[in-house]
Amino acid sequence: MEKKESQRQTAEAEEKDPKTAGEPSPQTQEQGGQAEKIESETPKPGEELQKKLEETSRELEKQKDLLLRTAAEYDNFRKRTAREKASLYSEATAAAVLEILTVADSLERALEQPDCTAEDMRKGVELVQRQMKSALEKLGVEEMGAQGDPFDPELHNAISHVEDGESGDNTVVKVFQKGYKIGDRVIRHAMVQVAN
Template identity: 60%
Template structure:
């Protein structure tokens, strides 16, 4: 065999080896690409996972903030309502303490026995000033003769049968009642017909 023939045989032998090596390299390339793709996907998951966690935490914090704000608003409204109620209750108690003075002034004005005109006029002036002060506080008198009896405002202490007067009508007021806006401070003591 000549050198030339030998070379050709070696080349033939080398060709399949080269092809095999090329095939192995091409097979290795997709595997490497797959591994690189898996690593990128894992990296994306690792990156998106903290992002998702942060978004969830943000949602929890936002919910907590909204709940706290709503709770604070309810607390503020409740406190404001309690303050108004405390003021109304304190005013009612103070007025209740001075109502006997109003009653005494009323009785003094009605009792004209032996009083001079000037004395009577002075008592009426004091009574009107006292009533004006009560009115400023939002206190109004309750219970007049001729009104219809209302058990929420009046306390019936006497009863009279009289066919000329409509049923459940107040005939006489023994003691005036007073209200502070919508709240009854003292019920009026009255005599009711029929």
């Protein structure tokens, strides 16, 4: 409807002024300029797709970079953890060996004695045994498996059963070999004889 109105106005203007016939009226020129502006401002469908593609490509590159960085950080973490684990193992071993070296030194000194009586030898062995117990205590190692203890399959290894009226059922009657543990972890089960 607006088009018809503007065409009518243009026709009337041509009738009034024959010189301007064929020339667009100022109003028509203004409308044409606005149409050109609107056409230039509205993006073409191909341009929109191109912009979205570029944005998606940039986002993909960011995610790819983040993934590569994360993978590199994880690899470094894994290598560092392996080095620390190896270091901790060697440090723990060194600490254990250091505690036991005093026992080894005492045994060497005992063997260096040229003449000693059986009584002296016994005293030396008792001294070495006390040093060994002390070293194990410093390392957090506890003895387990004493006579009279209730039998526990988690801690004891029953190598024989015996009928014993004096001891209660499932009681350790004799210890053949002591067991050792660190905290809740059993290092060696105690070898015992159990009463039925």
